[in-house]
Amino acid sequence: MGFFIPCAMALGNSSFCPKLRSRSVWTTLLFFCSLIQSAVCQIRYTIPEELKRGSLIGNVAQDLGLDLQRLRSGRARILTRQSIQYTELKTDKGILVVNEKIDREKLCGDVTPCSFSFEVILENPMELHRLTVEITDINDNAPTFRKEEIKFEISESATLGSRFLLPSAEDADVGSNDIQKYILSTNDIFGLKQHSSPDGRKYAEMVLEKPLDRESEPRLSLKLIAVDGGAPHKSGTVKIEITVLDANDNPPIFNQTLYKAAVSEKALKGTYITAVNASDADSGSNCLITYRFSNMKEQLADVFHLDENTGIITLIGQVDYEKDKKHEVMVEATDKGGLTDSSKVMIEVLDENDNAPAINVMSFSSTVPEDAPVGTTVAIINVVDADSEQNGKIACTTDSSPPFKIKPTLTNYYALLTDAGFDRELVSHYNITVKATDSGAPALTSKTILH
Ligand SMILES: *[C@@H]1O[C@H](CO)[C@@H](O)[C@H](O)[C@H]1NC(C)=O
Ligand SMILES: *[C@@H]1O[C@H](CO)[C@@H](O)[C@H](O)[C@H]1NC(C)=O
Ligand SMILES: [Ca+2]
Ligand SMILES: [Ca+2]
Numbered sequence: 001m002g003f004f005i006p007c008a009m010a011l012g013n014s015s016f017c018p019k020l021r022s023r024s025v026w027t028t029l030l031f032f033c034s035l036i037q038s039a040v041c042q043i044r045y046t047i048p049e050e051l052k053r054g055s056l057i058g059n060v061a062q063d064l065g066l067d068l069q070r071l072r073s074g075r076a077r078i079l080t081r082q083s084i085q086y087t088e089l090k091t092d093k094g095i096l097v098v099n100e101k102i103d104r105e106k107l108c109g110d111v112t113p114c115s116f117s118f119e120v121i122l123e124n125p126m127e128l129h130r131l132t133v134e135i136t137d138i139n140d141n142a143p144t145f146r147k148e149e150i151k152f153e154i155s156e157s158a159t160l161g162s163r164f165l166l167p168s169a170e171d172a173d174v175g176s177n178d179i180q181k182y183i184l185s186t187n188d189i190f191g192l193k194q195h196s197s198p199d200g201r202k203y204a205e206m207v208l209e210k211p212l213d214r215e216s217e218p219r220l221s222l223k224l225i226a227v228d229g230g231a232p233h234k235s236g237t238v239k240i241e242i243t244v245l246d247a248n249d250n251p252p253i254f255n256q257t258l259y260k261a262a263v264s265e266k267a268l269k270g271t272y273i274t275a276v277n278a279s280d281a282d283s284g285s286n287c288l289i290t291y292r293f294s295n296m297k298e299q300l301a302d303v304f305h306l307d308e309n310t311g312i313i314t315l316i317g318q319v320d321y322e323k324d325k326k327h328e329v330m331v332e333a334t335d336k337g338g339l340t341d342s343s344k345v346m347i348e349v350l351d352e353n354d355n356a357p358a359i360n361v362m363s364f365s366s367t368v369p370e371d372a373p374v375g376t377t378v379a380i381i382n383v384v385d386a387d388s389e390q391n392g393k394i395a396c397t398t399d400s401s402p403p404f405k406i407k408p409t410l411t412n413y414y415a416l417l418t419d420a421g422f423d424r425e426l427v428s429h430y431n432i433t434v435k436a437t438d439s440g441a442p443a444l445t446s447k448t449i450l451h
């Protein structure tokens with residue numbers, strides 16, 4: 001626009017710089033009167049942004065020392081190069097008012113101070129006055145984060161003092177209305193460290209102050225709050241979701257220190273004996289457990305089997321009560337990280353009546369004189385039964401009674417005695433059957449025939 005130069009030249013005699021006579025509550029006024037170009041007076045008003053349309057900016061007539069008559073006759077009007085007509089000159093009152101709401105953020109962004117200028121022109125004679133309106137910031141923008149939520153995955157083994165950069169917020173306002181600080185929601189684990197980048201932007205880091213423990217707190221939800229310095233403050237919040245990743249910090253633990261089981265000595269191969277069970281507070285492969293027997297006697301390795309995944313112990317061989325009444329084996333649980341626990345399994349072998357009494361004739365006189373007295377010992381018999389209790393409790397009898405009878409002597413020994421007189425002419429020869437029967441259910445019997 002070319003009118004500035006011609007106007008400035010055309011002026012020269014008509015203007016003066018009036019004294020400041022009025023000052024509204026929220027405007028300030030400054031004059032710059034050039035001695036060289038005395039016709040040009042600069043007036044500067046300062047107003048806050050966001051005033052309503054029609055709000056008073058300044059009394060231009062008064063401040064320029066012009067009366068309303070002169071404004072009218074001079075057809076006073078505003079010349080501006082701005083596309084938006086922010087101000088309006090009310091010639092009837094001689095005041096400058098807001099024509100269009102002014103948004104400082106839109107007009108100036110981060111630039112401070114924020115102002116725009118325009119001219120008031122009068123004709124007959126021509127006068128040109130420059131007016132500058134400075135716009136001060138109000139706190140009309142809250143800090144905002146670009147995202148609503150940010151996620152972290154942090155190992156529970158992270159060392160104390162580890163730092164995690166947090167996103168910064170933006171606040172379109174300037175100066176003290178811009179972000180002043182960050183606050184982290186109250187928690188026991190993370191602290192906050194605030195920094196300023198070289199361009200003055202503030203940002204924060206989260207600092208690990210207490211150890212993480214996935215087992216007790218697998219997830220943490222925190223909030224980062226950005227606060228500006230306006231009065232009143234405005235703030236913005238972003239959620240911080242922390243997933244605590246597992247470290248193998250828990251060994252497997254058996255649910256019992258001793259497992260008791262019993263197996264019959266008659267049990268078939270594949271018989272279930274018991275199951276051991278360890279659990280591990282960790283997750284993923286850190287809680288995958290395998291089981292094995294530890295320090296097991298070699299011969300038992302063919303008798304018992306421990307499934308490494310299920311912990312189930314089965315019989316794969318033969319147990320014999322008569323050889324071992326119980327077996328004690330150690331079991332070990334190992335997680336994938338190599339941490340272990342051990343426990344004991346006591347397997348009682350249940351006796352079965354699987355042994356018949358064994359009859360041994362220790363001595364036997366195959367001939368007996370006809371006049372042998374009643375009660376003469378004919379044989380000494382030893383009977384043993386490998387079973388125990390009732391299964392090994394023996395009764396010894398003979399079918400040839402009379403003239404013989406059996407009498408227990410020492411433990412496991414029996415005597416076969418004559419129980420009547422003999423008459424060789426009647427019976428010259430006897431076949432004596434001795435029977436030994438245990439008290440098992442069912443009972444087992446052995447016989448032997450003496451002749
Ligand atoms: C192991 O024992 C725990 C409790 O002691 C139980 O919750 C779990 O189901 C058991 N595991 C198996 C495989 O039986
Ligand atoms: C331990 O685990 C075994 C196998 O799952 C189960 O039978 C037993 O009841 C558990 N013991 C306890 C004390 O929970
Ligand atoms: Ca603000
Ligand atoms: Ca603002």
Ligand SMILES: [Ca+2]
Nearest residue numbers: 246247249282
């Ligand atoms: Ca863990």
